[in-house]
Amino acid sequence: MRRRRVGVKGLFTGWALLVYLFLYLPIVVVVIFAFNQPTSVPHGTSPCAVDPTRMGNVSVWNGFTSCWFSDALNNPTYVSALKTSIKIAVLNAIIATALGTCAALALARMHKRARVPFDVIVYLTLVVPEIVIAVASLIFFVQAHNNFAPFPTLSWRTILLAHVVFNASLVMLIVRARFVGMGKSLEEAGFDLGSGPFATFRQITLPRLMPAVIAGALLSFTFSFDDYLLSAFLNGPDNTWPLVVFAAVRFGVTPAINAFATMMLMVTVTMIVATGVVLRRGRLQRADGDGRGIGAAIGLG
Amino acid sequence: MGAPVPEPAGPAASPRRRRSFAPRYPGWLTLPSFGYYLVFFLGPLALLVVFSVARQAGFGGVTYTFDTGSFRAVWDPLYFKVFWHTLLMAAAGTLLTIAIGYPVAYWMSRYLTTYKSLALLLVVVPFWTSFLIRTYALKIILDSQGYLAQFFNWTGLTDHFAPLYTWQAIGIGLAYDYLPLLVLPVYASLERMDWSLVEAATDLGAKPFTAFRQITLRLTLPGLITGALLVFIPMTGEYVIPAILGGNSFPFVGTVIGAQFLNALNWPFGAALSIALMLVLSVFVVIYIAFATREEQFGA
Numbered sequence: 001m002r003r004r005r006v007g008v009k010g011l012f013t014g015w016a017l018l019v020y021l022f023l024y025l026p027i028v029v030v031v032i033f034a035f036n037q038p039t040s041v042p043h044g045t046s047p048c049a050v051d052p053t054r055m056g057n058v059s060v061w062n063g064f065t066s067c068w069f070s071d072a073l074n075n076p077t078y079v080s081a082l083k084t085s086i087k088i089a090v091l092n093a094i095i096a097t098a099l100g101t102c103a104a105l106a107l108a109r110m111h112k113r114a115r116v117p118f119d120v121i122v123y124l125t126l127v128v129p130e131i132v133i134a135v136a137s138l139i140f141f142v143q144a145h146n147n148f149a150p151f152p153t154l155s156w157r158t159i160l161l162a163h164v165v166f167n168a169s170l171v172m173l174i175v176r177a178r179f180v181g182m183g184k185s186l187e188e189a190g191f192d193l194g195s196g197p198f199a200t201f202r203q204i205t206l207p208r209l210m211p212a213v214i215a216g217a218l219l220s221f222t223f224s225f226d227d228y229l230l231s232a233f234l235n236g237p238d239n240t241w242p243l244v245v246f247a248a249v250r251f252g253v254t255p256a257i258n259a260f261a262t263m264m265l266m267v268t269v270t271m272i273v274a275t276g277v278v279l280r281r282g283r284l285q286r287a288d289g290d291g292r293g294i295g296a297a298i299g300l301g
Numbered sequence: 302m303g304a305p306v307p308e309p310a311g312p313a314a315s316p317r318r319r320r321s322f323a324p325r326y327p328g329w330l331t332l333p334s335f336g337y338y339l340v341f342f343l344g345p346l347a348l349l350v351v352f353s354v355a356r357q358a359g360f361g362g363v364t365y366t367f368d369t370g371s372f373r374a375v376w377d378p379l380y381f382k383v384f385w386h387t388l389l390m391a392a393a394g395t396l397l398t399i400a401i402g403y404p405v406a407y408w409m410s411r412y413l414t415t416y417k418s419l420a421l422l423l424v425v426v427p428f429w430t431s432f433l434i435r436t437y438a439l440k441i442i443l444d445s446q447g448y449l450a451q452f453f454n455w456t457g458l459t460d461h462f463a464p465l466y467t468w469q470a471i472g473i474g475l476a477y478d479y480l481p482l483l484v485l486p487v488y489a490s491l492e493r494m495d496w497s498l499v500e501a502a503t504d505l506g507a508k509p510f511t512a513f514r515q516i517t518l519r520l521t522l523p524g525l526i527t528g529a530l531l532v533f534i535p536m537t538g539e540y541v542i543p544a545i546l547g548g549n550s551f552p553f554v555g556t557v558i559g560a561q562f563l564n565a566l567n568w569p570f571g572a573a574l575s576i577a578l579m580l581v582l583s584v585f586v587v588i589y590i591a592f593a594t595r596e597e598q599f600g601a
Contacts, residue, residue: 008509012408016420019405023427023480026438033441059447099334106330118331121338127586128346129538131555132575135562136345139352139572144344165342168334197325219429226431229540233562242433249437249545261434272429276422 027265034258037063052254068259078244078260084156085241089225092163097217099164100171101209107172108179125169134233137162141234154236162234163224170223171216178212211278218275222268353572363569371573380557380574384581387553390468391536394475395483395529401476402483403525407517410491421488428481436545439474440465443546466548474542479535483528490524491517523592530589537582554578 037047039056041063048067056062072078107115125133141158144151152158186208190200228242235243241264248257353371355363374380409420427435442449443465450462464470494517502512518525540555549556554574561571 009412012404012412016405016408019401019480020423022401022477023424026442026477027427027430027435029441030434030438057446059441059444060451099337102330103334105326106328109326110328110331114328115331118335121335121342125338125342127534127582129535129555129578129582131538131540131558132349132579133342133345135558135571135575136349137341138562139568140341140345140348143348161341165338168337172334222429226433228433233559242431245433245437246541246545249433249440257437261431261437264431265434268430272426 030258031262031265033058033061033255034068034262035064035066036061036255036258037065048254048256055254058255068254068256069263072256072259072263075256077239078241081239081241081244084238085225088156088160088163088240089221091160092167092224093217093221095160095164096167096220097171097213099168100216101175101213103168104172104175104179108176122169122172125165130166130229133162133165134230137230138233154234156235156238156240158234158236159231159238159240162230163227167220167223170220171213174216174219175209175212178209182208214278215275218271218278222271222275225271226264226268349572349575352569353576355569355572357567357569368569371569372577374570375573375577380577383552383554383557384577386551387537387555388581390471390475390551390553391533391539393472394479394536395533397472397476398480398483398532399525399529402480402528403487406484406487406491409488410494411496421484424484425481432478433541433545435478436474436542439470439477440545443470443473465546466550468547468551470546471543471551474546475532475536475539478542479532482532482535486524486528486531487521490521490527494520523595526592527589530585530592534582534585534589537585538578 036058038050038054038058039062040054041047041050046067047063047065048071103118107118137158138154141151141154141161145153152161186204187200190204191197195203226242228246231240231243232246241260245257245260245264248254248260351365352363354367354369355365356368356370358364405424409417413420441447444450445461445463445465453459453462464473498516498520499512502516503509507515537553538555539553540559543549543551543553543556552560555578558571558574558578561567561574565571
């Protein structure tokens with residue numbers, strides 16, 4: 001009996017290792033193949049100067065080169081797309097964090113019935129398929145601009161406005177979970193000892209809430225930076241990084257795509273590590289009540 | 302959609318004694334985001350409904366009226382087939398995700414102690430990295446000239462390995478991209494389970510598999526169903542995976558909606574398709590809420 005149990009455990013461990021391989025191997029392959037060469041490189045030329053149609057088979061390893069990174073970064077289209085993406089992601093993170101945090105503060109201590117309509121909207125923003133939000137926003141922004149001059153035409157601005165919807169909900173859920181989880185006692189103590197509502201908020205509530213706020217901001221940066229669908233329908237003449245990568249993935253075959261992808265991965269992994277560090281500091285990953293907020297954040301992405 | 306959760310009865314529930322000496326955050330703090338949702342979320346959805354009953358006029362233009370023609374056009378065997386294929390693919394993807402993910406969640410919960418949270422984190426991290434890049438990564442792996450293809454052709458299992466641009470590739474892509482979403486709720490329900498029940502069953506003579514089927518599986522079923530719907534619902538609205546791994550040879554509903562707006566420029570029809578998709582999905586969302594609520598009541 002004892003022996004058999006070990007066997008079963010080994011079986012499960014083996015399966016789990018296979019699954020981790022399944023999860024990570026493709027990502028590793030993307031990074032490795034960012035350094036790949038075309039099948040044949042004419043003598044004396046750079047591997048990246050080979051015409052894309054004569055690239056040969058770049059799904060197998062042909063030799064090492066690091067030229068794709070500089071090739072990608074010297075391409076003005078790609079660089080301007082990257083700048084646009086960062087601009088959108090940063091502004092999105094700021095606006096979404098402000099909106100979401102304010103709402104979370106009020107909602108967490110609001111009467112249950114009063115917050116139902118708000119909750120319904122928040123869950124709708126997470127449940128409605130992104131493609132539906134994308135086309136609805138496309139219709140909306142075209143009509144809004146045609147009828148009311150202050151609304152922007154399709155451009156990076158409309159992408160930003162659309163990104164904020166989902167990300168404000170995300171920040172709201174994370175901050176609210178933290179706020180509810182941390183209880184009232186310290187705030188009550190501050191109040192008891194005579195500090196006013198603003199002083200209490202600034203000195204007690206906000207510092208304790210900060211890890212969740214920062215985590216929300218970093219996550220919403222990442223989601224905006226990675227988003228393809230909303231950007232694809234609302235971009236107008238502008239281009240974002242995921243759009244460039246998508247076009248390259250569908251139509252191109254050069255390892256420059258992998259170089260982009262690798263750089264994009266580096267940005268998101270940095271963000272994830274930063275989020276993780278912040279969360280760990282705030283001890284958010286500890287108990288169920290708090291973990292659920294993070295779970296929701298990950299889950300509903 | 303706020304699922305009714307029983308509120309703890311007690312002195313706190315009575316409005317008169319609710320006054321606590323903590324700062325009260327005024328309700329108007331919700332107004333900025335409420336206004337934002339109203340304009341940039343509910344506004345577009347309302348306009349989508351208006352467009353779905355508008356009439357196509359010229360190239361990309363519309364006249365506002367009440368015309369159910371677009372919905373009648375959706376009610377067509379051709380589009381039934383697209384919906385059916387999408388639901389079928391999402392169901393297949395969900396089953397594949399369960400087959401891959403349930404044993405992993407079980408392994409983490411049952412056999413791990415020190416590295417439990419690390420193992421969970423390692424499942425979740427890919428979900429935070431770019432969706433687009435992970436899908437592209439699979440495209441490289443599944444390439445008919447890649448190493449996996451060479452391996453399969455060498456073993457003689459296949460003589461021409463080419464899953465790319467088929468429904469199989471889409472299924473693998475769905476499972477790959479959504480795996481963390483299933484593992485998390487299943488793991489949570491396994492963690493809440495009382496393992497001594499399984500021990501009691503085996504002590505009383507149940508075979509391990511019987512104990513699993515009659516106790517573990519039954520107790521984690523709500524979590525499993527929650528997780529299954531959590532992956533099934535977004536899979537149904539998927540756009541990127543069929544585009545990259547299916548090469549649009551196997552259109553999803555999302556693909557068809559996108560094409561109406563980007564290529565065909567028949568916006569009313571695209572709007573009607575979007576609403577049809579939301580109606581179909583709302584059925585599953587309602588089931589999901591029922592199960593999520595039930596799990597919250599029994600599990601916690």
